[in-house]
Amino acid sequence: MKKVIEFIESIWVAMASNPILNDTTVNKTEFAEKLKNEANEYFKKQDYEKAIQLYSEAIELNPNVAVYYGNRSIAYLKTECFGYALNDASRAIELDSGYVKGYYRRAAALMSLGKFKQALKDYETVTKARPNDKDAKAKYAECSKIVRKIAFEKAIAVDDCKKSIADSIDLENMVIEDEYSGPKLDNGKVTEDFMKELMELYKDQGKLHRKYAYKILLDVKQLFTSQPSLVDVTIGPKEKFTVCGDIHGQFFDLMNIFHLNGLPSTSNPYLFNGDFVDRGSFSVECIFTLFGFKLLYPEHFFMSRGNHESQTMNQMYGFEGEVKAKYSAQMAELFTEVYNWLPLAHCLNRRVLVMHGGLFTRDDVTLDEIKNIDRNRQPPEEGVMCELLWSDPQVQPGRAPSKRGVGVQFGPDVTRKFVDLNGLEYIIRSHEVKNEGYEIAHEGRCITVFSAPNYCDTMGNKGAFINLNGKDLKPQFTTYEAVPHPNVKPMAYANSLLSLLC
Template identity: 55%
Template sequence: MTSFCANPPADEGIAPSRKVVTDEQRETAENLKNEANGYFKNAKYEDAIRLYTEAIEMNPFVPAYYCNRAIAYIRTEAHGYALMDADKALELDPNFAKAYYRRATANMAMLRFKDSFKDFRTVVKRVPKDAEARRKLAECEKIVRRMEFEKAIEFDEAGRSVVDQIDLTSMKVEDDYDGARLPTRSVTHDDGSTETVEYMDKSFLRDMIQRFKDQKMIHKRFAYQIILEAKRIFTECPSLVDVRIPQDATMTVCGDVHGQFYDFIHIFELNGYPTADHWYLFNGDFVDRGSFSLEIILTLFAYKWLNPTTIYLARGNHETNNMNKVYGFEGEVKAKFSNLMFKLFAETFNALPLAHVIQDKIFVVHGGLFSQDQVTLDDIRKINRFSQPPSEGLMCELLWSDPRPQPGRGPNKRGVGIEFGPDITEAFLKHNNLDVLVRSHEVKDEGYAVEHNGKCLTVFSAPNYCDRMDNKGAFLNVTPDAKYEWQQFSAVPHPTNVKAMQYASQFNSFGF
């Protein structure tokens, strides 16, 4: 399986009214389509896209070719390209229900819920007996109504923190609770008064991780305490964090882990747990898709509380409310705890730094670079990140952009952010006296990719992504002299009773 770096839909360059397709070309195109279908069934999506494209070039008049390529693009998260293909199919056949279906799916993935609702409504009108389309229409309508409700009450909650609604003293730990408990100690204040406070230690972390492995949860009091402490620490961080690795230490940079807790813990088992001489940077997308996101984020936050200088976290495009509504994290937190806790996570995600610079030479960000030239590190430091990301601008592009092989810039295959070429990477690094860009955001067959003449590195740490991609995971070990080496790893077993997207089950068949 090749890496998921899809090419844009081909511009056939011949107006359909002028192109004459012979019988031989029609037959060849149909054979290419059938071969592509075989690759698609075996999850070889890039190969399928290549052959669908060849079929389209041979015969650009068949709406099904565009529809088939659209679902392959959706599986590679190239939702912007999928939207273009669905539009082309509808241009050829305005009554093609499957094209509306594909467009609705792409719009849903791009969080354009109202547009998706319109297309699903069209599908149901044209194919009223399609039970799956009716179900998706209902789910889509539910999201639209909920968003409208949340927007209506947003004004009333403006400026108020959910922290004010949390009372830890009322969360009593029951006598029959048999899980990890935070230790306590007495603290003397400047006025001479004393207070008993809870703190994080290695014993609690060890017991919590084992409890998570056993598919058990910690008490809500301790979960809230962990999140609150992490929020406090991140709020004090700048938007761009400078990291200096001690001479006797190593830093490991990990990419997306996406709720795959057992693979996430396997990284520590292979490479060592966070310590004073072994630091970690997790580069966004800790949650969603995988169904153990809560276990991952609580573990990361607990390590941040234990020793803030040994572990660093950057915000990804999935540490956002709208993504969490669609891809599972909101549903998971509500199922395991409460909506109040999800709101606290949302505020905490707003506080996550957006980028890191290691040893003054390695720029680390979840997505990529920018639609404008001469962006400086100070420009990133000045970003007011304490909000949901906007749909454009520096913050959006940091979280969403992707590299491409050709020079220059172009629309992103995801429909958000941009695609940037090797010249853009070279210019940004030179302008900021940096050596290399490290980013994540894209699944890769080998767990990593080296692009742009070695200047753009992609690291992805969720092997067998969503239990179906059969890719390796990888991480990057960095030494104090800014040298680095890759390490790959394979997926490990996880409980079979919990599937990917378990808490977003209404979207399981959307192709996400």
């Protein structure tokens, strides 16, 4: 930031002392262009936050240039600020209806938000403007395929009598081939030895037999259905408890967490706070490891739903494609059913609330209301369940529209009112990349933890986890760098339309 300020000041000084550049309008126009070019360089270096800062400076000086908004839009896409990206792309189109990249950007933002019909219209505009553009045609065709698939699924769906995928699984007739040498369930149960063998199998890039994979999914679904939407967790005064944030399919970094902090056990309990899958290309390995530990230690291993434990996100960001590649489309559908039953939040010793996203558009939301949410569904686009999964904190007091286009941004006053109303000390949430892996905000009442280091192999951030003890629940942070992984790139199984986002 200091270098950016110095750069800006140096240009202003140079222009002020140059009699040729005495026209204020010319000065601002030229200066804005310099800022845009500087922002482009930061973008190439994948320093998207600095790029956004500089594009914003350029827009402030010259707010009528479509390219500035278009460039900032893709930088927002890279940082998952889909709402802001959508607004910028729309503004670019307003300024220049012939700016084709604006339609590309807006379509990508709409796709990221699951608004496929609207995205299709923008891709259609691009193909009309560039009839010989093969990339545009491919994107239009892919988006059209998704829209048709969704329409077909709605046409054949009968919600009241739709048969559960879980009920259609025939485990008895699944044959375990003689050549299978991986871990085996003990009388259908997960054991400590099974989990150790499973993790070693995954480190060697092996695959769990589908019969055992299905059995784990069926058993963990049954376990989750027995839990409320808000789970109360009791931590003894001398007990350690660990909270982890987003993992996003980064299996080898998950293994590093266990290396640093110890394997889960009855004396080493964990809570993983959503977004276990998507983006990273080892999501199957992550989720079966986590579900396995949930079955092994149901009272000492906890999992909250994230915004990526949903069908739309999984279709776009890789998990569905990965499950289909490693197992089957049927299993991908079963995962959707299981995710619908994941708890939405956990309350530690009735003093700390942990959820994936954040707080609410209303000031009167109580823990009892959260506990009674009917969660067995896909996340809605508004309301308490949506906000638990999607919201983010902001520095300013009050509330603002979400930078993601879903949920809300909430200020320190909102957090203070919520914890006071519910007798809490603070909240823990995840959902956002942080350079150090964590952030303490809102006068210590709002803590963010993110556990996927070098997110998407590009962000360069550290990962972190939180250790607490039951006596004072004072958070202690451990940070770590990313570890090497096999040469499979993030988003390897993602929808091709999102290739520009990672």
